Amino acid sequence: MSDTPYSPPKPPKTITKIQDDEYLDFTSPFTWVLMGFVGVSLFVISKIGNIQNDKIQTALVGILVMWLYIWLKYFSTSEKVEKQFTIYGFKWADMRGKHVINKFEIPVQFLEQIVPIVAIHAGGIIEFKDNKWGILMETNPMRISDEERAAHEKKIEKVVNGIPANTHFKTISCSRLQPRKPIQSYLLEVSNNSNGKRATDQHLAGLYTKVAEDGTPVISWKYYAFQSLGKQPNLEAARIQYGAVMPGLLKNMRGAKLQPRIYEDPNEIATAYRTMFSEMVV
Numbered sequence: 001m002s003d004t005p006y007s008p009p010k011p012p013k014t015i016t017k018i019q020d021d022e023y024l025d026f027t028s029p030f031t032w033v034l035m036g037f038v039g040v041s042l043f044v045i046s047k048i049g050n051i052q053n054d055k056i057q058t059a060l061v062g063i064l065v066m067w068l069y070i071w072l073k074y075f076s077t078s079e080k081v082e083k084q085f086t087i088y089g090f091k092w093a094d095m096r097g098k099h100v101i102n103k104f105e106i107p108v109q110f111l112e113q114i115v116p117i118v119a120i121h122a123g124g125i126i127e128f129k130d131n132k133w134g135i136l137m138e139t140n141p142m143r144i145s146d147e148e149r150a151a152h153e154k155k156i157e158k159v160v161n162g163i164p165a166n167t168h169f170k171t172i173s174c175s176r177l178q179p180r181k182p183i184q185s186y187l188l189e190v191s192n193n194s195n196g197k198r199a200t201d202q203h204l205a206g207l208y209t210k211v212a213e214d215g216t217p218v219i220s221w222k223y224y225a226f227q228s229l230g231k232q233p234n235l236e237a238a239r240i241q242y243g244a245v246m247p248g249l250l251k252n253m254r255g256a257k258l259q260p261r262i263y264e265d266p267n268e269i270a271t272a273y274r275t276m277f278s279e280m281v282v
Contacts, residue, residue, distance in 0.1 A: 029085055030078035037071050086197050093195075115273055124264040125229070125238055133229035133238040135246060135262055136269055139171070141223060142257040155256035162252045164245055168228035174275055175221055183211055222275055225253075225260060 044064045048057050075081050116129035126134050144152045163169045187208040194201055227249060232238040246262075253260045263269045 028078060030075075030081040033075050033081050037067070037075065041067060082197070082199055086199050089195060089197065117269075120266045120269060121235055121238075122264070123239075123242065124262040124269075125235070125242060126269065127235070127238070131231050131233060133232050133241070134168075135227045135229065135242070136272060137225045137227070137260045137262050138272070139223040139225050139253070139261075140259040142259065144257070152256065155252070159249070159252040159256050159258075162248050163227075167230060167245070168226075170226045172224045172226070172276055173221055174224075184208060187211065222272075224272060224276065225258075 041064065044060055044067065048060045048064070051057055051060070074084055118127045118129055120126055124135055126136060128134065160169075187204060191201070191204045191208065194204065227245065229238050229241040229245065232241060250260055250262075263272060
């Protein structure tokens with residue numbers, strides 16, 4: 001018989017996992033929950049046999065069926081019991097005020113500590129001190145291919161040429177440094193204050209590992225543009241200047257694929273200024 005590269009297939013290796021008998025583990029919450037359900041079921045069954053009233057017997061049978069349904073749906077395995085303990089533990093902690101979500105409502109007045117804002121009017125017109133006015137916008141520039149670059153530069157030039165003379169216009173781009181770092185710090189803090197439940201700890205550990213091992217580059221940018229309306233005596237004059245400047249500017253910016261959006265909500269304006277002063281500005 002000549003030698004050949006053929007070799008007979010090997011049987012697959014099997015791994016036998018020995019599981020603990022959860023019905024006999026008195027350290028497991030599942031065992032105590034099971035005993036409680038069995039005890040209540042036996043008590044209801046005994047009442048059904050001792051009571052001669054048909055209506056009461058029917059009601060007790062209905063209660064028993066509902067009891068068994070609850071058992072099968074929520075408590076029939078140790079995993080289900082652990083899940084319910086985690087859910088109700090979270091709700092109990094929430095009732096005690098352990099899960100507080102702070103809602104930040106930023107009044108316009110706080111901005112005076114950073115920028116001299118007096119008020120924010122309808123349409124997003126911002127009134128500054130010394131009778132100065134302006135508009136803050138968010139832009140979302142689209143990616144431009146090399147073939148489109150020459151045409152895009154002409155459109156940007158059109159945007160600049162469309163700005164009235166002696167008018168302040170500024171674009172700002174903010175890059176966020178290591179955006180995963182705050183997430184990792186938060187997960188570590190939550191893990192350190194964990195309630196010790198296995199499912200919770202495994203979930204937090206999995207989230208942290210996924211974030212920590214993810215080495216894909218992250219580009220996180222925010223783009224803003226500010227158009228001054230100059231020095232005006234009142235809001236009515238500022239609105240007139242707005243009508244003279246903004247429609248043409250917005251049209252040219254859309255043509256250059258900058259996708260501008262004027263901030264009108266005071267909280268959005270507050271958040272934008274906070275971002276511009278706290279992130280890395282390029």
